[in-house]
Amino acid sequence: MRPDIRDACISEQARLNPGRAHHHPFPGRRQEIQGVRVPAGSCIKYPIDAANRDSAVFDSPNEFDYNLPPDASRNLTFGLGTHARAGQLLARAETNVILDLVAERSSSVELADDPLEVRTDRLVGFDELPVRLS
Numbered sequence: 526m527r528p529d530i531r532d533a534c535i536s537e538q539a540r541l542n543p544g545r546a547h548h549h550p551f552p553g554r555r556q557e558i559q560g561v562r563v564p565a566g567s568c569i570k571y572p573i574d575a576a577n578r579d580s581a582v583f584d585s586p587n588e589f590d591y592n593l594p595p596d597a598s599r600n601l602t603f604g605l606g607t608h609a610r611a612g613q614l615l616a617r618a619e620t621n622v623i624l625d626l627v628a629e630r631s632s633s634v635e636l637a638d639d640p641l642e643v644r645t646d647r648l649v650g651f652d653e654l655p656v657r658l659s
Contacts, residue, residue, distance in 0.1 A: 533591040533598070535620050540577045540600035541589060543649060574649060576601045631658040 549570050556563045563569060577600040578586035583593075599605060603613035627634060634656055641653040 530591055531621065531624060532617070533593070535617055536598055536600070537589055537591045537593070539602040539616075540598065541574075541587075543573045543577060543600075543602040545573055545602075545647065545649070573601050627658065633659050635659075 549568055551566055551568055552563060554565050558569070577583075580586050582599075583597075603616070604610045637655040637657040638653075640651050640655070643650050643652045
């Protein structure tokens with residue numbers, strides 16, 4: 526993968542395929558979210574992958590588009606602002622190392638068979654993702 530677009534591709538991949546399926550915040554004070562009153566201490570469950578595909582935020586929410594400008598590519602996979610997860614730095618660094626190694630050792634990557642996806646109320650991922658490197 527071209528190094529000049531790698532960070533944008535990693536962000537877009539994280540937007541479309543977050544590792545966590547849902548986020549469960551517990552607000553410390555009473556709030557109103559789109560007209561719904563939420564008492565303090567209530568559990569709010571919302572699907573991160575749905576938020577990351579919100580058509581009110583993204584012009585083509587289900588399409589992979591690494592050309593989105595940084596302000597338009599914001600997503601909730603790693604949180605935002607003061608609530609951004611510190612672990613995202615490690616996840617991005619690990620992904621860069623993997624992509625470097627694949628690029629060093631292979632000229633192409635393709636699916637070898639159908640992937641086996643896993644979706645639960647806590648996880649989105651693959652149980653099997655067979656690839657062929659050449």
